[in-house]
Amino acid sequence: GAGVSQTPSNKVTEKGKYVELRCDPISGHTALYWYRQSLGQGPEFLIYFQGTGAADDSGLPNDRFFAVRPEGSVSTLKIQRTERGDSAVYLCASSLMGQGAGDTQYFGPGTRLTVL
Amino acid sequence: AQSVTQLGSHVSVSEGALVLLRCNYSSSVPPYLFWYVQYPNQGLQLLLKYTTGATLVKGINGFEAEFKKSETSFHLTKPSAHMSDAAEYFCAVSETRDDKIIFGKGTRLHILP
Numbered sequence: 001g002a003g004v005s006q007t008p009s010n011k012v013t014e015k016g017k018y019v020e021l022r023c024d025p026i027s028g029h030t031a032l033y034w035y036r037q038s039l040g041q042g043p044e045f046l047i048y049f050q051g052t053g054a055a056d057d058s059g060l061p062n063d064r065f066f067a068v069r070p071e072g073s074v075s076t077l078k079i080q081r082t083e084r085g086d087s088a089v090y091l092c093a094s095s096l097m098g099q100g101a102g103d104t105q106y107f108g109p110g111t112r113l114t115v116l
Numbered sequence: 117a118q119s120v121t122q123l124g125s126h127v128s129v130s131e132g133a134l135v136l137l138r139c140n141y142s143s144s145v146p147p148y149l150f151w152y153v154q155y156p157n158q159g160l161q162l163l164l165k166y167t168t169g170a171t172l173v174k175g176i177n178g179f180e181a182e183f184k185k186s187e188t189s190f191h192l193t194k195p196s197a198h199m200s201d202a203a204e205y206f207c208a209v210s211e212t213r214d215d216k217i218i219f220g221k222g223t224r225l226h227i228l229p
Contacts, residue, residue, distance in 0.1 A: 004159075031215060042120075042206050042219030043160070056216055091160065098215045102148040102167040105217065107160040 002026070004108035006092050012114045013082055021077040021111045023092030031098025032075050033105060034067055035091040043091055049075060050098050082115045089113070118143045118209050120220035128226040135179075135194040137223050139207030142188060149190040150208040150217065151181055160206070166190065177201070202227045 005024045013019050025032050031050055035043035045059040049069045057067075064082075069075040079086055089110040095103035123138040141147060151163040164175025171183040181192045190207060207220045 033216070035217075035219075040221070042208075042221050043217075045216040045218065048215050056214075059216065093160075095215075102165065102210070103215075104162050104165065106162075107152075109159040 004092055004094055004106055006090075006108040006111050008111060009109065010112045010114075012116065014116050015082060015084060017082050017115075019079050019082055019113065021079075021090050021113070023075045023077070023094075023108060025073065025075070025092070025094030026106055027073075029094035029096050029106075030072070031095045031103065031105075032069060033093040033095075034075070034077050035093065037089045037091055037110070039088075046077070048098070055098070079113075082113075084115050087113055087115045118147070118211060118218045120207050120209050120218055122205075122207050122220035122223050124223050125221065126224045126226065128228055129197045130228045131199055132196050135192070135197045135201065135225065137192040137205050137207075137225065139181075139190045139192065139220060140188050141190060141207070141209045143209055143211055145211050148210045149181075149183060150210075151175065151179070151190075151192050152206045152208060152219075154204045154206065154222075156203070163192070163205070197225075197227050199227050199229070201225060 007022045034046040037043045047057045052072045064080045067077045091110045093105040093107045095105045121140045149166040152160045164173045166183045174180045204222045206222045208217045210217045
């Protein structure tokens with residue numbers, strides 16, 4: 001079956017602009033995660049959805065970052081007033097159940113965001 | 117708070133030699149432990165994970181890891197390296213009541229012919 005997909009694969013924007021990054025999880029997966037991977041670093045947790053609700057958003061760096069999952073499937077990560085420090089690869093993952101079950105998280109290929 | 121330390125940002129081994137990638141973790145509750153691999157220009161792929169039960173975990177591509185609670189370690193091994201094993205490897209931890217994964221900084225494995 002299809003894996004996690006993310007669009008766009010690459011996004012170049014100018015400082016101060018607004019961007020949206022999309023994630024399509026594996027069909028039937030209730031849990032969805034966003035991570036950010038900067039150059040030379042491991043992925044860093046941003047936010048986790050269980051169904052439509054954000055179960056843990058403790059990793060969002062500031063209020064410029066926001067994510068939604070209105071129908072419990074597709075999710076959009078939104079970044080306002082982008083800064084050069086936001087440049088990174090944004091990874092999305094999904095798992096069947098979440099809820100602390102140690103489920104395997106399946107990762108998408110990522111969106112590479114470059115802020116000029 | 118959870119954390120992961122991977123010893124060595126780069127490791128080089130000869131083809132056919134033993135692969136050993138070291139990982140130590142800290143967690144206030146029993147952890148779930150993971151190794152992920154990232155091949156060039158590809159997404160993260162789960163190699164293996166420890167949740168409960170047997171402490172020696174076998175994964176894909178001949179890799180295995182052993183959970184040692186007394187040493188807070190989860191080192192990754194493979195008896196004989198193959199050129200196709202060249203990639204970046206990430207050790208990660210999550211807590212049993214939580215779902216966010218905390219990743220280490222990664223170890224890039226180079227295979228020498």
